[in-house]
Amino acid sequence: xxxxxxxxxxxxxxxxRGWVKAVDDVSFTLEKGDTLGLAGESGCGxxxxxxxxxxxxxxxxxxxxxxxxxxxxxxxxxxEHELRxxxxxxxxxxxxxxxxxALHPTTKVGDQIIESITAHENVSKKExxxxxxxxxxxxxxxxxxxxxxxxxxxxxxxxxxMIAMSLACNPDLVIADEPTTALDVIxxxxxxxxxxxxxHKLNLxxxxxxxxxxxxxxxxxxxxxxxxxxxxxxxxxxxxYKEPLHPYTQKLVTAFPSIIGPKKELSSxxxxxxxxxxxxxxxxxxxxxxxxxxxxxxxEPPTVFIGNKNHGVACHLISGExx
Amino acid sequence: xTESIIKAEHLTKHFPIKTSFFKTLLSKQTPVVHAVDDISFxxxxxEIFGLVGESGCGxxxxxxxxxxxIQPTSGKIYFKGKNITNLTxxxxxxxxxxxxxxxxxxxxxxxxxxxxYDIISEPVHVQKAARSLEEIKDKITKVMEDMDLxxxxxxxxxxxxxxxxxxxxxxAIARAFILQPQFIVADEPVSMLxxxxxxxxxxxxxxxxxxxxxxFLYITHDIALSRYMCNRIAVMYLGKIVERGPxxxxxxxxxxxxxxxxxxxxxVPDPTVKRTEIVLKGEIPSAVNxxxxxxxxxxxxxxxxxxKKEEPPLVESGNRYFACYFPxxxx
Numbered sequence: 001x002x003x004x005x006x007x008x009x010x011x012x013x014x015x016x017r018g019w020v021k022a023v024d025d026v027s028f029t030l031e032k033g034d035t036l037g038l039a040g041e042s043g044c045g046x047x048x049x050x051x052x053x054x055x056x057x058x059x060x061x062x063x064x065x066x067x068x069x070x071x072x073x074x075x076x077x078x079x080e081h082e083l084r085x086x087x088x089x090x091x092x093x094x095x096x097x098x099x100x101x102a103l104h105p106t107t108k109v110g111d112q113i114i115e116s117i118t119a120h121e122n123v124s125k126k127e128x129x130x131x132x133x134x135x136x137x138x139x140x141x142x143x144x145x146x147x148x149x150x151x152x153x154x155x156x157x158x159x160x161x162m163i164a165m166s167l168a169c170n171p172d173l174v175i176a177d178e179p180t181t182a183l184d185v186i187x188x189x190x191x192x193x194x195x196x197x198x199x200h201k202l203n204l205x206x207x208x209x210x211x212x213x214x215x216x217x218x219x220x221x222x223x224x225x226x227x228x229x230x231x232x233x234x235x236x237x238x239x240x241y242k243e244p245l246h247p248y249t250q251k252l253v254t255a256f257p258s259i260i261g262p263k264k265e266l267s268s269x270x271x272x273x274x275x276x277x278x279x280x281x282x283x284x285x286x287x288x289x290x291x292x293x294x295x296x297x298x299x300e301p302p303t304v305f306i307g308n309k310n311h312g313v314a315c316h317l318i319s320g321e322x323x
Numbered sequence: 324x325t326e327s328i329i330k331a332e333h334l335t336k337h338f339p340i341k342t343s344f345f346k347t348l349l350s351k352q353t354p355v356v357h358a359v360d361d362i363s364f365x366x367x368x369x370e371i372f373g374l375v376g377e378s379g380c381g382x383x384x385x386x387x388x389x390x391x392x393i394q395p396t397s398g399k400i401y402f403k404g405k406n407i408t409n410l411t412x413x414x415x416x417x418x419x420x421x422x423x424x425x426x427x428x429x430x431x432x433x434x435x436x437x438x439x440y441d442i443i444s445e446p447v448h449v450q451k452a453a454r455s456l457e458e459i460k461d462k463i464t465k466v467m468e469d470m471d472l473x474x475x476x477x478x479x480x481x482x483x484x485x486x487x488x489x490x491x492x493x494x495a496i497a498r499a500f501i502l503q504p505q506f507i508v509a510d511e512p513v514s515m516l517x518x519x520x521x522x523x524x525x526x527x528x529x530x531x532x533x534x535x536x537x538x539f540l541y542i543t544h545d546i547a548l549s550r551y552m553c554n555r556i557a558v559m560y561l562g563k564i565v566e567r568g569p570x571x572x573x574x575x576x577x578x579x580x581x582x583x584x585x586x587x588x589x590x591v592p593d594p595t596v597k598r599t600e601i602v603l604k605g606e607i608p609s610a611v612n613x614x615x616x617x618x619x620x621x622x623x624x625x626x627x628x629x630x631k632k633e634e635p636p637l638v639e640s641g642n643r644y645f646a647c648y649f650p651x652x653x654x
Contacts, residue, residue, distance in 0.1 A: 041517040193602055214592040268523035
């Protein structure tokens with residue numbers, strides 16, 4: 001069952017120097033139970049795309065077009081009140097970046113979870129507390145920690161509270177924005193394990209935003225690679241890692257060191273991502289691409305779907321070959 | 324390893340914790356954080372020695388101790404055979420020409436109000452290492468070319484905010500290299516950079532070692548990257564070195580259960596690989612009251628009675644060292 005369908009989404013930020021094209025013509029779909037990894041370097045528009053889905057844009061961000069179809073409703077057409085009553089947190093919730101600072105420092109973690117339940121649902125405080133306790137159990141923290149303040153908890157525990165809170169109203173879609181950055185490897189492994197278990201137990205649909213392709217390889221069944229506000233390649237995790245088609249993905253996949261298997265040369269990309277105020281014409285990756293052709297500098301490559309129709313790539317090398 | 328460039332012997336650093344005046348009167352001992360506890364290692368010429376561990380295990384403190392930015396509680400540091408532990412600031416200043424540092428975050432380690440020229444030339448001024456302006460300019464041009472910051476004129480009069488993260492880190496490396504040091508402490512030099520740029524800077528560091536015959540102390544939490552960077556690594560846990568040896572040996576055949584867990588926790592960039600699952604319970608205990616005996620026993624799945632009582636000594640096996648009573652494989 002299709003749960004989320006984003007088509008041609010465009011979102012720009014107004015700055016003093018002009019419009020920054022943070023999300024430019026992004027399309028993807030999510031089926032129930034999918035985990036989509038949204039990957040890319042900093043500033044490529046991963047978080048902005050997620051904020052559009054929740055309609056939590058800062059004031060200078062404006063959506064210029066496209067549709068976000070969530071369970072048959074276009075989120076972009078809903079009124080603020082309806083969005084708040086019906087969608088946000090109840091249907092779509094999020095685990096914010098930097099959980100360490102996302103919790104209120106002078107409120108007990110239990111009360112913060114209870115608040116998020118009572119704000120969205122008509123339940124008594126007692127009932128909400130019961131649910132908060134079972135949520136803390138669910139994320140492996142134990143209900144006994146319900147009366148703790150955030151400063152009494154370690155980073156990994158705070159992250160678990162954030163996960164519990166995102167599940168407070170049984171959402172259909174959870175957006176996790178860099179849920180494990182700033183955590184140590186061992187704690188990261190613990191938190192990822194909790195998330196994977198929950199996903200199996202509750203059949204959650206998730207969008208996982210991360211710059212770490214190793215982490216996405218382990219947790220997601222679908223990947224979308226973003227570069228400079230566009231999705232350059234998307235598909236099943238297995239096929240995309242095995243046979244990356246876009247030159248950017250090819251470099252990115254092999255830029256991560258692996259601890260097992262033979263030592264392979266790490267790839268790197270010269271230059272740096274473009275300024276989104278004036279993105280380069282044609283393919284946005286062409287100034288850094290080793291295979292750039294004349295057409296890449298002029299014409300924007302369309303996304304073509306190949307193979308089992310799930311693997312999409314926006315590159316002239318591929319579309320040219322096809323035609 | 325022919326000649327050791329830097330050598331640490333039983334290096335220890337305890338940070339006292341501030342308590343109230345009355346508590347100090349009442350108790351005999353002030354509590355201390357055992358940041359680094361009795362560690363020893365040697366770094367040879369042209370060697371990259373990795374220090375790996377979770378945050379709070381004492382990696383950075385060790386780096387600062389070697390740089391003499393903080394004074395060790397006990398233990399000795401030798402630089403090219405000379406004891407530099409108790410040198411005065413003035414004597415140390417001369418040695419510092421040869422010992423430099425690269426910090427983690429190039430967004431914070433460069434003064435935003437100084438131009439690239441000022442930043443890179445500052446060590447030359449401080450050390451009075453050039454006689455004329457021409458000489459300074461020559462040095463800067465050369466070091467910038469070595470760092471791939473070309474053409475140098477394009478960067479000299481710009482400010483840090485005008486550069487990308489990768490370029491900034493190159494400037495930070497250029498600043499460390501301009502005095503032609505023999506030993507560099509690199510504290511997570513690439514962890515703040517994006518993946519595509521990270522490997523570029525990592526490769527730059529490797530090529531510099533080859534070209535200028537420098538030794539590195541490479542501090543990192545990323546054991547997967549240490550495989551590409553380091554000749555030997557030491558794994559730290561709560562202020563102690565628990566295992567030490569050639570990088571590939573340690574990663575492929577770890578002796579210490581902590582090393583094994585640390586390696587198992589690293590995600591693999593290949594969806595077809597299922598890694599062995601060893602997820603440690605709990606978190607690093609407090610360094611104020613570290614556990615008795617082996618400091619890892621509270622989280623170790625092989626722990627027995629002796630581990631709680633007595634601290635395991637560092638055992639030597641060939642070129643490997645480890646501190647564990649029940650190593651994962653036979654010697």
